[in-house]
Amino acid sequence: MNISTLSKRLLTLLLLLCTATTFAQVNANQDEDIQEMVGEISAQNLRALVEKMVSFETRHTLSTTTDRKRGIGAAREWVKSEFEKYAKASGGRMTVEMDRFIVKADGRRVPQDTEMANVMATLKGTDASDNRVILVGAHLDSRATDVMDAKSKAPGANDDASGVAMVMEMARIMASRQFSGTLVFVAFQGEEQGLYGSRHLAERVKKEGWNLVAMQNNDIVGNSFSGETGLHDNTRVRVFSEGTPANETEEMTKLRRTLGSENDSPSRILARYMKMTGEAYVDQIEVVLGYRADRFLRGGDHTPFNQQGFAAVRMSEMNEDFDHQHQNVRMENGTQYGDLIDFMDFEYLRKNTAVNLATMASLGRAPYAPEAVAVITSNLTNKTDLRWQAPAKGKKPAGYYVLMRETSSPVWEKKFFVKDTKTTLGYSKDNYFFAVQAVDAAGNASLPVIPVPAR
Numbered sequence: 001m002n003i004s005t006l007s008k009r010l011l012t013l014l015l016l017l018c019t020a021t022t023f024a025q026v027n028a029n030q031d032e033d034i035q036e037m038v039g040e041i042s043a044q045n046l047r048a049l050v051e052k053m054v055s056f057e058t059r060h061t062l063s064t065t066t067d068r069k070r071g072i073g074a075a076r077e078w079v080k081s082e083f084e085k086y087a088k089a090s091g092g093r094m095t096v097e098m099d100r101f102i103v104k105a106d107g108r109r110v111p112q113d114t115e116m117a118n119v120m121a122t123l124k125g126t127d128a129s130d131n132r133v134i135l136v137g138a139h140l141d142s143r144a145t146d147v148m149d150a151k152s153k154a155p156g157a158n159d160d161a162s163g164v165a166m167v168m169e170m171a172r173i174m175a176s177r178q179f180s181g182t183l184v185f186v187a188f189q190g191e192e193q194g195l196y197g198s199r200h201l202a203e204r205v206k207k208e209g210w211n212l213v214a215m216q217n218n219d220i221v222g223n224s225f226s227g228e229t230g231l232h233d234n235t236r237v238r239v240f241s242e243g244t245p246a247n248e249t250e251e252m253t254k255l256r257r258t259l260g261s262e263n264d265s266p267s268r269i270l271a272r273y274m275k276m277t278g279e280a281y282v283d284q285i286e287v288v289l290g291y292r293a294d295r296f297l298r299g300g301d302h303t304p305f306n307q308q309g310f311a312a313v314r315m316s317e318m319n320e321d322f323d324h325q326h327q328n329v330r331m332e333n334g335t336q337y338g339d340l341i342d343f344m345d346f347e348y349l350r351k352n353t354a355v356n357l358a359t360m361a362s363l364g365r366a367p368y369a370p371e372a373v374a375v376i377t378s379n380l381t382n383k384t385d386l387r388w389q390a391p392a393k394g395k396k397p398a399g400y401y402v403l404m405r406e407t408s409s410p411v412w413e414k415k416f417f418v419k420d421t422k423t424t425l426g427y428s429k430d431n432y433f434f435a436v437q438a439v440d441a442a443g444n445a446s447l448p449v450i451p452v453p454a455r
C-alpha cells in the first residue's frame, strides 16, 4: 500500500469516527403556514431597513431627540411609524407603543437624568384564554469609539440595526397571521449605556405579571466575515443561554443537583428549541449552542430578563468583526473602520431572521406545555415510566412528544408521539434525559418540560 492510499484510508477511518460521535438531532415538524412566512422574509427589505437606520447618522442614547432627521429621537419615531404601517394588516390586533421612562444620572454612562423609550408592537393572541407572551427584541441605540460620544457618526449598521431590522421584518410578516399566544416586538434603547431599555421592560413584565414564556434577543446578527481572522461563516449562528438560572433559589439548586439537569435551565431549553425549530425550517443554517449566558464577560438585552427569572437567549453572528463594531468611522493605514452597511451580509441576516421567526411562530401557535410532568420511581426498572397532565389552559393538544437524548448529548435525539398522558419507554432513565412537549395537529410543539421524580 502506498502512502497516498494509506492516508486516504486513515482519513476515511477518521471521518467514520467523527460521524460516530456526532449526535443527530430530531427536528421540529413544519407547519405549512410558518414555512410560507419564512419564505416571505426578504434580504432586500432587511437592507432597506438598515439603510434607513444608518441614515439617522447616530442613534446614540444621549443624542438629539428634537432633530427630525438625525439622532435617537428621529430613529424611534420612524420605527414607531413603521410598526403602525404593519399594524394595519392585523385587523386591530397589533398595537404600537412608545414606552417612555426616565433614567437617573448614574455617574457612569448616563451623565444626567435622561428620558429613554422602547418602541414596541404587540400582536394580541387570537385565543382569549391564552395569556402567553413571546418577545423578540434588539437594540436601536448605537455608539462610536467613545461610549459617551453622542455627536460623532455612529451608523451601527450591524450593532444593532441588523437586530432591529430583523424584529421589524418579523412584525411586518406576522402582523396579518393568527397566533393563539401574544407576540411582542421591541426596539430597545439604552443598551450601550447599560441595558436600560431591557431592564425597564423586564421589570415591567415582572411587575405586571406577564406570562412571558420566551425572550429572543438579537444583537449583532448580520455580518459573516471577520477580517482579523479571515474566517467567513454564513452557515452558522450562535445562540447563547445561561446554564444556571440567574435567579436560582436553593430549592431549584437542590432539584438541579438531584436530576443532573444543569444543561436544562429554562433558557437552555429555549435555545435547544430554537436550534431544533430553526434548523427544521431554514436551509443552510446551523444554530450553535453557546453554553454560557453571553460572550465572555459580556451581557445584552436578554440579561435583565434572565435576572427576573425568564427564559431568555441571545443570538449573535459566528465571527464578529471588531474593526466594524464600536469604532469611529475612519480610514487608518488603509483600513476602513466603523460599523458600516458595506460589511454586512443580508442573505445571512435573512436566514437568522428566519430562525427567529420560525421559533416565535411555533411557540405562538403551540398548545400550552404539559403540566405535572413526572418520571415514576416506585420500582427499580430499566424502562422509563412517564406521566403528565394535559395543559389546563389554551387549546387541547393533538398529542405529546416525548423527547430523549443521551446525557452527554447537546440535542434531542429521538422523539415519540404519545396520544395519552402517560407512556412507558424501553430506555432506561439512568442513561437518558427526557422531556415532554404538547403538540397541535399542525405539528407546533410547546417548550419541552423536564420531568421531576414521583412515586
Ligand SMILES: [Zn+2]
Residues within 6 Å of the ligand: 139, 159, 160, 191, 219, 220
Ligand atoms: Zn449591541
